[in-house]
Amino acid sequence: MVDKISIEKKMLFAPGPVLTSERVKKAALQPDICHRSPMFEQIYSGLKSRILKLFNADSNTHHSIVVSGSGTAANETVISSVFNDEEEILIISNGEFGNRLIEIADAYKVGSRVVEFDWGEYPDINKVEDFLKRYSRIKLVSMVYHETSTGMINPVEEVGRLAKKYGKLYHVDAISAVGGENVDVTGQQIDFCTGVPNKSVAGHPGASFVCVNLEAYKQVKNIRGRNVYLNLQKHVEISMNKNQTPNTPAVVMFLTLYEALDELFEEGLNNRIERYKRDADIIRDAVKKRSLKLLIDNDEWMSTTVTSVFLPENIDVYSFVNEMYRRGYVIYLGKGPLLKKNMFQIANMGNIHPEDCYRFVEVFNDVLDSYR
Numbered sequence: 001m002v003d004k005i006s007i008e009k010k011m012l013f014a015p016g017p018v019l020t021s022e023r024v025k026k027a028a029l030q031p032d033i034c035h036r037s038p039m040f041e042q043i044y045s046g047l048k049s050r051i052l053k054l055f056n057a058d059s060n061t062h063h064s065i066v067v068s069g070s071g072t073a074a075n076e077t078v079i080s081s082v083f084n085d086e087e088e089i090l091i092i093s094n095g096e097f098g099n100r101l102i103e104i105a106d107a108y109k110v111g112s113r114v115v116e117f118d119w120g121e122y123p124d125i126n127k128v129e130d131f132l133k134r135y136s137r138i139k140l141v142s143m144v145y146h147e148t149s150t151g152m153i154n155p156v157e158e159v160g161r162l163a164k165k166y167g168k169l170y171h172v173d174a175i176s177a178v179g180g181e182n183v184d185v186t187g188q189q190i191d192f193c194t195g196v197p198n199k200s201v202a203g204h205p206g207a208s209f210v211c212v213n214l215e216a217y218k219q220v221k222n223i224r225g226r227n228v229y230l231n232l233q234k235h236v237e238i239s240m241n242k243n244q245t246p247n248t249p250a251v252v253m254f255l256t257l258y259e260a261l262d263e264l265f266e267e268g269l270n271n272r273i274e275r276y277k278r279d280a281d282i283i284r285d286a287v288k289k290r291s292l293k294l295l296i297d298n299d300e301w302m303s304t305t306v307t308s309v310f311l312p313e314n315i316d317v318y319s320f321v322n323e324m325y326r327r328g329y330v331i332y333l334g335k336g337p338l339l340k341k342n343m344f345q346i347a348n349m350g351n352i353h354p355e356d357c358y359r360f361v362e363v364f365n366d367v368l369d370s371y372r
């Protein structure tokens with residue numbers, strides 16, 4: 001048993017949780033407040049307008065809510081709340097988090113159709129359209145924006161166009177995209193878009209959010225939902241009427257998210273994205289110099305924040321990741337079928353700057369050299 005917590009600082013080059021600034025950390029050190037108070041309502045109102053801005057949404061057409069719980073909570077809030085019996089979800093999956101959407105739909109007994117692709121395979125829009133033509137019970141199309149398990153950016157805008165062509169609602173899991181990619185619920189026609197603080201927004205884990213299109217909301221407003229806590233309608237109604245949350249929220253997480261968003265907008269969303277691109281370029285150049293293979297070889301499909309790399313067969317990926325950890329850097333083992341192929345992931349989300357990436361590359365090269 002430990003008497004006192006003492007955490008050794010590691011550089012988190014993993015896709016969340018991420019490094020946060022002192023400023024964001026300090027935002028947690030506020031006097032304790034009651035969530036049923038005008039102060040909380042003021043904070044929540046400010047937070048919601050910042051989230052709308054993050055998604056390029058207007059308060060006349062969209063509403064945002066914050067859900068206490070990690071990203072999965074935001075996805076469950078949408079998927080558990082918008083279906084009547086007999087209505088179906090169409091899920092496009094090409095990795096771990098697409099599969100997670102299937103798992104959620106199954107858990108809530110929502111009938112699902114799945115357009116499945118290999119991990120790291122770019123979704124073929126024609127296959128998606130075939131499903132939309134064939135299955136009239138589909139109500140909502142659901143896809144991950146940035147499939148974190150591979151680092152691929154999916155065709156969000158094209159699928160949005162298709163969903164609307166067939167009169168369907170559209171949910172996008174932008175959990176690892178928002179703050180790091182140009183997520184635009186208006187231009188990309190996304191009705192329900194989910195995100196978290198603890199990835200590209202550079203905040204803390206424990207809260208998540210949903211940006212809701214109000215026209216789409218009208219279509220689901222009277223549905224009872226299949227979950228008590230993660231109920232979209234309860235969240236939206238009390239948020240609209242009272243600037244509150246249905247249950248006790250993770251107040252401290254709301255405070256640090258607020259600060260993380262202010263920090264992001266002071267940097268500028270475009271500048272943040274440009275910084276992530278510079279970070280990723282430094283990492284990717286180093287990987288290529290070592291002649292290591294990348295999972296995604298098309299620059300247009302690669303996210304600004306996750307690089308998936310195969311190690312040569314003679315290096316054990318577990319020992320490599322452990323050695324990086326020992327040297328102060330947290331990187332991720334590949335997931336699912338990609339781990340068996342000796343893949344690992346380097347992420348540059350959060351409070352990571354080019355100088356951190358150059359230092360990372362030095363250690364990365366050193367550790368690789370130690371296997372010679």
Ligand SMILES: Cc1ncc(COP(=O)(O)O)c(C=O)c1O
Pocket residue numbers: 015016070071072073097100144146147148149173174175176196
């Ligand atoms: C795209 C995506 N969706 C969903 C999740 C699940 O989020 P959480 O672990 O915060 O519940 C993650 C987590 O990394 C993710 O990257």
